[in-house]
Amino acid sequence: MSKSGRPLSVLHLLDAAAKDRTDLVLADFSAEQVRWAVRAGLGPWLRRCTARDAAAPASPLWPLVHGADLTGRVIAAEQLDATAEILDACDGHAAPLTLLKGISVAEQYYPEPHLRVMGDIDLLVDVDALPDVRARLLGLGYRDESTYPPEFYLGHHHLQPLFHPRRRVWVELHWTLFPPTGRMGSERAFTLESVLAERRASTFRGRPVYRLSDELQLVYLAAHWAYGLNLERAMVGMLDVARLLTSSTPLHWARILEWIPASRTSSHVCLMLTYLARRGLVDLDPELLRQVIRRQRSFGRTTLQAIHAVIDRYVVGGCEFGTLMSERNVGILWDALLSPGPPARNVLTMGWNLLPSRSWLTRALGVRP
Secondary structure (H helix, E strand, O other), rough: OOOOOOOOOOOHHHHHHHOOOOOOHHHHHHHHHHHHHHHEEEEEEEHOOOOOOOOHOOOOOHHHHHHHHHHHHHHHHHHHHHHHHHHHHOOOOOOEEEHHHHHHHHHHOOOOOHHHHOOOOEEEHHHHHHHHHHHHHHHHOOOEEOOHHHHOOOOOOOOOOOOOOOHHHHHHEEEOOOOOOOOOOOOHHHHHHHEEEEEEEEEEEEEEEEEEEEEHHHHHHHHHHHOOOOOOHHHHHHHHHHHOOOOOOOOOHHHHHHHOOOHHHHHHHHHHHHHHHHHHOOOHHHHHHHHHHHEEEEEEHHHHHHHHHHHHHHHHHHOOOOOOOOOHHHHHHHHHHOOOOOOOHHHHHHHHHHHHHHHHHHHOOOOOO
């Protein structure tokens, strides 16, 4: 227990991870919180942030925490080796590939790559080079593997995922950041021209690569987090942005503000930055936050507080869903409140979408069709 006699919130772990502090005490967290942190991808961070806790190895939860850290190290080593192998296979046959999301930020903003848990390796490839790069991955032993038919990927922003059966590594070859015909693909920040202009030359284990500029990285991470919210992995996305803000050089905020006026992206960036700042995970200029809030149309004060509460309860707290706040209803609330406004209309849309469907009423009343 903490000094207050109550278990610490997982928010305290997020704060320690954002600032790379190692002064947490494992016994200050309940068993449920430890299990949720591990399940949510923060197990390696829990190990690191309790490094100065001499009593931690005696805890019955220590095998879970230590095991998550070791597993993370093994998986990350395989993913990093696989990335180097892919870059070598493509060297001289395609322009340098652009590292996206986890495989990029793990080296950029994290003290150790395994602390950033990754599901797959995301690589942005020049569209003309996609067939050749895919062929070279097939030559390395990767194979197409997806639950969706090949036709699904014709208008998608990446090819069918590739899986290496020996390495147990997944790779997605992107040609843009979001589906070009979808709600996000036409956003100013994510046009192909904008993305190409924001690539920055870098290296990965001595090999030439591109990474997105810190500014586009922040906007992309926030948009990807909010648009495709995965409650079980959402804290990883939040930590990406917190680590970026505490680890990178000063950002050109004017460029970010130019990209996001009155768009879905502005709502995503607003939600991410206001939550991180108001929960004390990052230190941002209040005037900057006011400018970000003014550029979005989705939230009023009440609806922003409401969606912050959803993050507190289901993303950070890991609470189970109930009858009223079911997983379906939380998803409806999230999508409706994040629509590009105005807030009153979003609330009405949410209420309408939360009404039971005819099929649900039929099942609930036991009426035979």
